[in-house]
Amino acid sequence: MDNQVIKLMEDLEEDAVLALVKQQLKEGVNANEIISASQQGMIGVGKKFEQGTYYISDLMMAGEIFKQISELLEPMMKGGSGPTIGKVVIGTVRDDIHNIGKDLVVGMLKSANMQVTDLGVNVPPERFVEAVRETGATVVGLSALLTVAFDSIKATVEAFAAAGLRDKVKIMIGGGPVDQSVCNYTGADQWGADAQAAVRMAKEWLS
Ligand code: B12
CATH class of the missing domain: 1.10.1240.10 (Methionine synthase domain)
Incomplete structure (x- = not known):
């Protein structure tokens, strides 16, 4: 490096x-x-x-x-000139306003020909669910940089379950402090250390 x-x-x-x-x-x-x-x-x-x-x-x-x-x-x-391979909904979870890493992930997903709905920052769990209903996305990306926001990730995963949509979406999580133990705690499907990992996971799920 x-x-x-x-x-x-x-x-x-x-x-x-x-x-x-x-x-x-x-x-x-x-x-x-x-x-x-x-x-x-x-x-x-x-x-x-x-x-x-x-x-x-x-x-x-x-x-x-x-x-x-x-x-x-x-x-x-840039890229993203080919046909769309699938839809992703992404955002920084409730109580967290860090968006730099999330924006990088958005850019990379778009350049890998995914249709991305970016909900921004401080996004409440219900908004993620609503966006999946609106767009029909099958992949959800949750970003968090604050350890206090891990509970918001968990609440978002639970909101999908409560809405009966948990088996319809794959949920990936990421952001500085996120690792496998956070993934286990929150019930997300997988976590990624960087934007390339986000693209890898989404591609695999969408294929
Ligand atoms: C810049 C910064 C800010 C900026 C944010 C500007 C912005 N527009 O985002 C500002 C000044 C606003 C800020 C505010 C605060 N911050 Co701040 N901030 C940082 C800092 C220095 C860099 C974060 C960053 O942008 N990194 C660069 C990006 C590219 O990296 P990344 O976000 O990790 O993203 C990469 C991967 O993680 C991954 N990724 C990201 N999202 C996703 C999603 C998915 C699905 C996947 C797969 C991958 C993925 O891909 C990205 C690209 O490779 C970090 C330090 C750190 N260690 O990260 C502290 C840090 C995160 N902040 C911290 C704190 C405490 C705060 C404040 C609470 C400070 C305060 N007292 O007010 C507030 C929080 C406000 C809030 N409610 O959110 C702490 C958090 C500590 C903790 N244990 O929770 C940190 C770790 C600093 C520290 N060491 O103390 N912060």
């Missing part, structure tokens, strides 16, 4: 990290590698926040820088 991108991202060196990413793109570095390094840098920013070295304004700054990096990578993520 590119340590320079990680370090510049961690240090919130906006101009320098953007210049480096532009240079790497010219040199043909893979967009996924750049995303992974930037994501790693964001984890570093989060650690500094936990330690009290960074404040909420720094988290916001990190978010801004990451968005600009994503914009630079957007042309590489």
